Amino acid sequence: MDLWLIWLIIAAILAVAEIFTLTAALGMLSAAAVVTSGFAAIGLPLPFQFLAYAIIATLAVLFVRPIALRHVLQPQVARFGIDALVGKAAYVISEVTATGGRVRIEGEEWTARSYDETLVIAPGATVDVMKISGTTAFVYPRD
DSSP: OOHHHHHHHHHHHHHHHHHHHOOSHHHHHHHHHHHHHHHHHTTOOHHHHHHHHHHHHHHIIIIIHHHHHHHHTOOOOSOOGGGGGTTOEEEEEEOBOSSOOEEEETTEEEEEEESSTTOOBOTTOEEEEEEEETTEEEEEEOO
16 A cells, blocks of 8 residues: 555545544644655655654644634624623513513613612513523613
8 A cells, every 4th residue: 555545544534533522632643644645655765754744733733723723713792692681772662670671672672670679660661681581681870
């Protein structure tokens, strides 16, 4: 069996292992094996293939992997679902107290409670959504 084919098999095994581990290290080793396969295909002797693999793998793991992980581990920029409604403005439909009320948030009606239990918010007021618990929005009047 040709050496370049053996390097491609090693690369495929490492790539499959990377899919299951998600560490990014095995992916870098797989890429190094693909490059080494190219060197083997042009006839580089076996000891130099090992040297090329070691150099490429070391450089990839030390320099490329941290950059890849930095991009993967970035915090989520956009909020989705009910988390996206926190901080939005709402329009009071029926009086909001500590025990109940109704507000309209981006065209949808929600049950609401006053974030400050001592406040009573009149219909027609604009409020800010402070948090959402289940199907209830906790709101606070805008000043």
